[in-house]
Amino acid sequence: MASITREQLRQLILETSMEAADPYKVYFASRPLFADWSPVHHAWVMLTGPEGTTSLSGKSGAAFIASRFLDIDWKSLGQAGIEAVLGRPGKMVDIAIDPSETFREFGRDEGPDEVYWKAIANAESVDTKEAWQAVKDAMEDTTWKNLQKRDNYKSDVPSAAAVKKQIPPPEGMSGKEFQDRLRAAYDSYGEDILYDPAPEISTNSGDRNSNSFAYSLLRSAYGGVLPPGVEVDTIHYPGSSQLINFDAGPLPNPDLKLPVAESTLREYVRHLILEGSEENVLWVG
Secondary structure (H helix, E strand, C coil): CEEEEHHHHHHHHHHHHHHHCCCCEEEEEEEECCCCCCCCEEEEEEEEECCEEEEEEEEECCCCCCHHHHCCCHHHHHHHHHHHHHCCCCCCCCCCCCHHHHCCCCCCCCCHHHHHHHHHHHHHHHCCHHHHHHHHHHHHCCCCCEEEEEECCCCCCHHHCCEEEEECCCCCCCHHHHHHHHHHHHHHCCCCCEECCCHHHCCCCCCECHHHHHHHHHHHHCCCCCCCCCCCCCCCCCCCCCCCCCCCCCCCCHHHCCCCCHHHHHHHHHHHHHHCCCCCEEEEC
16 A cells, blocks of 8 residues: 655646646637727626537627617717807807817617727717717617627637636646636526616616626636636626626535546555655655
8 A cells, every 4th residue: 555645646636637637628719899999898707619610699689680789879969068168159169179089989789898898988078068968868768678608709719819818727626627617607597687888877776788697607617706816896897896696516525536547646645655655745645
């Protein structure tokens, strides 16, 4: 009968797994919503491996109709704001900056996040009671539907990721096992939560968005906490503080998982026998 210490065995497993270069990797990815410099990002989870790349995203359900936002006349609102500042109502004043550069333009095929945050940026540029009321009215007249899960959403591809952070598996877990936990959590979601592009300020406390989805997916797979390198940031990732209850199952006990090849273990035990190590041992037969 041979013996090895538990700490020695754990270190051996760690070194062996690093040398093996586990091909199954998990990434936190995000992209700006309406321009390369946009401070507001949409996040998703990306899985890579021998089978290819899969993105796991949350998006607003059904077709998004942006007509109420498209109908807002931002140039007129901006003109009215300038007139109010100058105290010369009714007199047209040239806007010094080209309106196409001053205000964000909308496309009819854009997603709800993009449209909402462009409207917020435009309202901030005008910064009048009327501009903010226009956004509020558009929000109230828009049906956002439920938050749905999407595999390989067309815009959530590796080349679109402005931020890409590799997430290490929880202790004692392989990359494949980590991906399986993420998929289990993803599959457990019943698409029964209402969507809102800014859930932290929504009047309905149960609303969530795509960032809530990505952050909660990682939390669930990590046993209820965020993994290293990922932090709640409601400025750049609105919705990241809002939880969704996914079910990835309990984390395995790392002391009970020994994912090392038998030949490696036998060689290590043989080395210990030759050294005659006897301190704090874990007996193996």
